[in-house]
Amino acid sequence: xxxxxxxxxxxxxxxxxxxxWEPPRPFECxxxxxxxxxxxxxxVMLVPCEPRxxxxxxxxxxxxxxxxxxxxxxxxxxxxxxxxxxxxxxSLD
Numbered sequence: 001x002x003x004x005x006x007x008x009x010x011x012x013x014x015x016x017x018x019x020x021w022e023p024p025r026p027f028e029c030x031x032x033x034x035x036x037x038x039x040x041x042x043x044v045m046l047v048p049c050e051p052r053x054x055x056x057x058x059x060x061x062x063x064x065x066x067x068x069x070x071x072x073x074x075x076x077x078x079x080x081x082x083x084x085x086x087x088x089x090x091s092l093d
Contacts, residue, residue, distance in 0.1 A: 013041070013042055014037070014041065014042070014043045014044070015043075015044050015046075016029055016030065016043065016044070016045040016046070017046045018046060018047050018048075019046050019047060019048050019074050020048075026045065026047050026051065027051065027053065027054050027057075029045075030043065030051075030077075031057070034061070034063060034079065037079075037080075037081065039081055039084050040084060042078055042080045044078050044079075045076075045077045045079070046070075046075070046077075047074060047075050047077060048073075048075070050067060050075050051067075051075070051077060054077070059082075062082050063079050063080065063081060064079070064081075064082040065077055065078060065079045065080075
């Protein structure tokens with residue numbers, strides 16, 4: 001994979017592993033990351049519990065999300081701009 005392709009992938013998908021973090025650090029980190037999230041990009045955060053307070057904040061600020069439980073024992077939360085057809089139509093699997 002070329003360096004340009006790797007850079008483009010990193011621009012489109014931002015990953016945050018917050019499994020060992022104490023609240024409210026994951027919540028704050030997600031909001032800070034979303035402030036700079038370009039259209040067509042997503043953020044994937046791994047957290048030890050379902051972040052329900054975050055979901056209300058995401059919707060209120062124009063973001064959509066998908067949350068799924070991973071059998072490894074954590075939740076994977078994927079977030080993108082609600083009006084972003086490119087990001088919402090991209091595969092989440």
